[in-house]
Amino acid sequence: METNYKVAYEHEWKVLKSRDLNDVAKRRVAIYDQEKNQIRLKFLNNDYILDCNEETIVREKDGFVHSAETSVIILNYLGYTEIDAEKSDKWISMKEIPNGGMQFFPAFYKNTVIHLINKYGYDLDGFEQSCLELGGIPCNVGDKGFEFEVFPKVSVRVGLWEGDDEIAPGVNVLFNKDVQNFMHVEAAIGMGMYIGKRILKKEISGLL
Template sequence: METNYRIAYNKGWDDLKQKAPEDIASTMDVTYLSDNRQFIVPFLNENYIVDCNKQSIHKEADGTVPGIGASILILHYLTFFQTRAEPVNKWVSLKEIPNGGMLFYPAFHKESITGLIKTFGHQPAHLLECAQRIGGRPARFGDASAVFTVFPKIPLCVVIWEGDEEIAANATVLFDPSVEHFLHIESIIGLGGYIANKLIKLAAPEVRRGHDIW
């Protein structure tokens, strides 16, 4: 697993070298500092510095280095695009995203949605408390929902429906359909998993969820 992530991480840096920095900055709404060869990338409610000279990524505020999974997402956001596109302000589930969304949905549900249901399905208001800590804003779906600006062009919405003795709790993660232009399907899934994992940890910080790549 670690080897696969390392390969993807290294490829992300290789891909970054193949694109003009100014094109990346203008297309993906990030800042490029040409003197330092650094990108400033907003990721959730923090800015991250992507240093092309050092091939390093760290949080602007305190220098914290993100896990390799989050680092790959940042690199993919900078490098995957082929054309200029904009969010269309609609919401779809992973199943509706082309190039594998339907195929990968069962695994995504098992790995990410199930955890959201267990954590927030009987206390949906707690979702809003946790979401606010990472820049989430209340939305009007389900019994509780929050919208996140994960990257400048990638919004994401987490929705919870409360369960009781008669009706099972449920949850979903929604994407803007334009996400297919900004990330490939594996990274879209990774992004949904990243947000779910982050929220679950905020709700129950004492619970460890295996080896943390984020």
Template sequence: MESNYKVAYYNEWKTLQKREFKNVAEIRNVIYDEDKKEFSIKVFNREYILNCNDETIRRSGDNHIPSAETGVMILNYLSFTENNIDKTNKWVSLKEIPNGGMMFYPAFYKSSIVSLINTFGYDSSKLRKCGENLDGKETKMGDIAFEFEVFPKVFCRVAVWEGDDEIEPSATILFDSSIQYMMHVESIIGLGGYIINKIINELGRD
């Protein structure tokens, strides 16, 4: 699987290299350093540097190299289309995203949303710490919900409805509908899993 992501990683770089970098920076609200040929992009609350000369991605500060899967998502956000679209404030689930969202939703639910339910479904208050650590904004939905700016123009909401002896817990992740014009549906699926894992991993931090 990792090798498949590596192929996709280099294909995304090829697509990005065909773009006009200054235009990419403008429409995706990222910084481009023409002298260094580097993009700077915020992913949650961390900055990543994309060097277009050697086609590498590293996290600013500690030079951590993200997985190929994460790299594909970042690159796809920059290279997928040249549509310049702003936040719509219309929130949709994966199954409402065209070109495959409905088909992939059952597998996404099992692999990612179930983890969200299992982690927070009987103690939704734990989501507050995780959301705040990732600079999320608490919003009115379910028993607790947070809105996150994952990339500079990619927004999502994660909500949990707490369960008890009589009611099963539930959860969801919603995306601002503009995402369908900025990322391929397969990258959106990967992004959803990435977001949920990121939130759950915050539980282990002090």
């Protein structure tokens, strides 16, 4: 699987480097250093440096390198389209993301949503603590909900309905209505899965 993501990683770099990087930075609220040929981008409240010569992505504060899977999401946000749009304040479910959201939802539910329900369905406090540690901002979704600014123009909301003796727990994951302007549907879904893994506190680190 990692080999497949490495191929995707190389492809995303090729696409990004075919763009005018000054324009990319303006469209995606990043900073381009032309002399160093580097892009500084905020990803989940941390600054990352993308070196377009070395084709590397590192967290600025400590040099951390994500897995290829996560790095592809970062690259896709920057290079997927040349659309210059504002971030929508309206929200949609994964099923409503155009061009594939409905198709990919069953796998997303199986790999992410059900695990969140199983771990936090009867533990609102644990869910809240994990979301706050990840930088989530409380929002009006579920019994407790949190919004995560993944990128400057793309956020994810995760809401939990706590279960009891009569009602089963539930989880809803929402995306900005215009997410398809900034990311391919598969990258958006990968982003949702990444947030889910972080809330679950699963190991997501790893070198390419």
